[in-house]
Amino acid sequence: MKQTDKFQLRTETKEGRCIVYVSGEFDLEVAAQMRAAMAPLVELTDRELTLNLRDLKYIDSTGIGILVSVLKARNAKQASFTVEAIPPTIRKLFDMTGITPFLTRQNQES
Structure with a gap:
């Protein structure tokens, strides 16, 4: 996967959980x-899918749209997705866009 200086993705799989670390500007x-990185991960319904945004500096409406599309796809498959x-x-x-409750673990069943 091509990485740029301003954006990086790293995927880690452990204990039934796939964590995607996103850093830089999305x-x-x-x-x-x-989208290309997330497409195959969305299909892995046998494990939790988590985005870790600790090192994310910026996200625009396109990035938010992608997060919402992943959330919808995972919900349709009855598979876990959290940020x-x-x-x-x-x-x-x-919070301003109203998506926080849908992305965070506190409002999802374990």
């Missing part, structure tokens, strides 16, 4: 890369 320029370690500035944006 915007229109890297949308195709993110963790959301930086305060990103969480504020998620």
Whole structure:
């Protein structure tokens, strides 16, 4: 997978959980890369899918749209999808758009 200086993805699988670490800037320029990386992971319904955004610096509406599409696809498959370690500035944006409750573990059944 091609990585840029401004955006990186790293995937780790352990204990029935697939964690995707997203860092840098998640915007229109890297949308195709993110979609390509997430497509096969969305299909892995036998494990939890988690995005770790600890090192995410920026996300635009395209990035938010991709997160929502992954959420919808996972929900349709009755598979877990959560977002963790959301930086305060990103969480504020998620709160303003109303998607925080759908992405965070606190409101999902274990």
